Amino acid sequence: MIATTTENDSAEHPAVPTAEADRPAQSEARRRRLPFSPWHLLLAPIAVLFAFPFVQMIMVSFMPSRDINRLPPRFIPTTVTLDGYRGLLERSDVLIWLTNTVIVSTVAVGSNVVLCSLAGYGFARLRFRGRNVSFLAILGTIMIPIQLLMIPTYVMFARLHLLNSLAALIVPWLATAFGVFLMRQFFLSVPRELEEAGLLDGASRLRILWHIVLPLARPSLMTLAVFTLVGSWNDLIWPVIAISDSNLFTLQIGLANFQGVRRTEWSLLMAGNVVAVLPLLVGFLVAQKHFLATMSSTGLKG
Amino acid sequence: MARSATVAVPEDASTATGAGRRTQRRSEQLAGMAFVAPAVIVIVGLGIFPAAWATLLALQKWNGFSEPRFVGADNFERMSRDTDLVAAAWHTLLYTGLFMPVSVVGGLLLAAALNRRIRFMGLYRTAIFVPYVASAAVTGLLANFVFNPEVGVVNNVFRVLGLPQQGWLEDPSQAMVVLVIMSLWGQLGFVTVIYLAALQDVDTACLEAAEVDGASASQRFRHITVPQVAPATAFVVIWQTIQCIQLFDLVYTTTRGGPIGATTTLVYYLWEQAFRQLSFGYGSAIAWVLFVVTMVMTLVLVAIQRRRGGEQPA
Known part of the structure; x- marks a missing residue:
């Protein structure tokens, strides 16, 4: 029973397959007084509640301010205006924030994919001195929370004259313990036989990794990329600590500070919010299964 | 590089x-x-x-x-006398106490509701999962808007229903509740995904046998489903407790610890001590105690889970 339902549903949500609800057909028929499943009565309002803030955010970003400041405020704009976005461009450094964020996230994703693949493969396949110790050290860092690290890291970066630079934002995201662990788990699941032919032909480990193993790792690499993208794009506490120069603000700190300055200019603020969340929102809608895989593989850490 | x-x-x-x-x-x-x-x-x-x-x-x-x-143990001794720190601990505890039950129970019930094939299910799931991508800055601004006393939708719904207007984030007794609601909005999807995955492993033969024996849907859920997803529950509880103890981002983007200190959480207080007062030593001492408390709680929760798991018939 489970097999058939999982199959049908996996087209939509391969990461989280569904099992048919636990009741046979007769009781289903008995309950069928409504022309639709009663579950809609529960789920539809909840879904609306969850979607509401995003929908309103988009509405308000296109709204003239008179629509917001009347009583009761309008939900759908009377006229669609780009004033919010225009004001955002004129009165904030949103383009600078966006550029900084894109640079940091791009480097973070690229570097994580490369370094975590290499390290994951090394830990899974190669025997060398210090392997267990260094892997345990990496696992150990997962348990250490950011608040214990932030003061010494701040001092360290200050001594290296790295505060207030894009490097300060990038370096902590070059490689992540989660990524190394994720990739190692994947490489352990690849049959060794696949690599043996290559080894006999005298191919280097790097070539084997690149040509034979990595092409198989695409789902894990996507999960790693999504994790790194969301994490580096949304990071707040470290940028708040390491950056005070407004030319180096990311979207997150830029927006958080801007909010204090333009308290009631809602269409402006919501336009900023749209810019900050839209790339991830679109990414989620397009690559939902990879996002869901990332969410559930966070459990690997535990 | x-x-x-x-x-x-x-x-x-x-x-x-x-x-x-x-x-x-x-x-x-x-x-x-x-x-x-x-x-x-x-x-x-x-x-x-x-x-x-x-x-x-x-x-x-x-x-x-x-x-x-x-200075030896001076910083730790200072912590025991610091009433602001104690207050911050209470605020963190309040947040955790409000957030955890709704997050765990709500996440499980939501996953159970989403675990069936009906029309629009893809749409429902997307709506519930998508706030996962909202950062604290984004969530904070949405909180400020939705719960704004004048233009916010919540107070406007209250007015239509004839209920008194509330201050929400501007009211010391309500600000934490708003933070909990917004955190739930962002994180319930994550809990639900974990539980949805766990529900796939629940023994269907067992559920069917219980139904044949006349167990009601709620009995089956309580006595079969809930015990079988216990490992997921353990993970969710541990993971979310750690997140609760570390609450900082949303406070920073909404209330900055106010009004009158009502939402100053432990990590927010730690950040203020370290990077506003420049007490690096004292800040590190607080961070150490937090780390140890988190570790001990994690180990206790893991031990409870192990023992519970051991008692159950395999």
Whole structure:
């Protein structure tokens, strides 16, 4: 029973397959007084509640301010205006924030994919001195929370004259313990036989990794990329600590500070919010299964 | 970075003769080290090394500029007298106490509701999961808008229903509730995904047998489903408790600890001490205690889960 339902549903949500609800057909028929499943009565309002803030955010970003400041405020704009976005461009450094964020996230994703693949493969396949110790050290860092690290890291970066630079934002995201662990788990699941032919032909480990193993790792690499993208794009506490120069603000700190300055200019603020969340929102809608895989593989850490 | 250059080392693989095998093993040594070195340097350099330094800082008095002074346990003694710190602990506890039950129970019920094939299910799931991508800055601004006393939708719904207008984030007794609601909005999807995955492993034969024996839907859920997803529950509880203890981002983007200190959580207080008052030593001491408390709680929860799991018939 489970097999058939999982199959049908996996087209939509391969990461989280569904099992048919636990009741046979007769009781289903008995309950069928409504022309639709009663579950809609529960789920539809909840879904609306969850979607509401995003929908309103988009509405308000296109709204003239008179629509917001009347009583009761309008939900759908009377006229669609780009004033919010225009004001955002004129009165904030949103383009600078966006550029900084894109640079940091791009480097973070690229570097994580490369370094975590290499390290994951090394830990899974190669025997060398210090392997267990260094892997345990990496696992150990997962348990250490950011608040214990932030003061010494701040001092360290200050001594290296790295505060207030894009490097300060990038370096902590070059490689992540989660990524190394994720990739190692994947490489352990690849049959060794696949690599043996290559080894006999005298191919280097790097070539084997690149040509034979990595092409198989695409789902894990996507999960790693999504994790790194969301994490580096949304990071707040470290940028708040390491950056005070407004030319180096990311979207997150830029927006958080801007909010204090333009308290009631809602269409402006919501336009900023749209810019900050839209790339991830679109990414989620397009690559939902990879996002869901990332969410559930966070459990690997535990 | 320059480090990536070191990766190109293992180009010499040899034939499988006796001497060749030895060089091969040697080259595996080198390759292994070269492969893991960049990631290990970054992760351990920014993980283990600062943690060790924080231990030292916790025993010092230092503002970041002058000579650090060794003060022994003074910082820890100061913590026991710090009423603001105690208040911050209570605020964190309040947040955790409000957030955890709704998050765990709500996540499980939501997952059970989403675990069926009906029309629009893809749409429902997307709506519930998508707030996962909203950052604290984004969530904070949405909170400020939705719960705004004048233009916010919540107070406008209250007015239509004839209920009194509330101050929400501007009211010391309500601000934390708003933070909990917004955190739930962002994180319930995550809990639901974990539970949805766990529900796939629930024994359907067992559920069907119970139904044949006349167990009601709620009995089956309570006595079969809930015990069988216990490992997921343990993970969710541990993970979310850690998140609760570390609450900072949403406070920073909404109330900045106010009104009148009502939402100053432990990590927010720690951040203020360290980066506003420049008490690096005292801040590190607080961070250490937080870390130890988190570790102990995690170990206790894991132990409870192990024992519970052991009692159950396999």
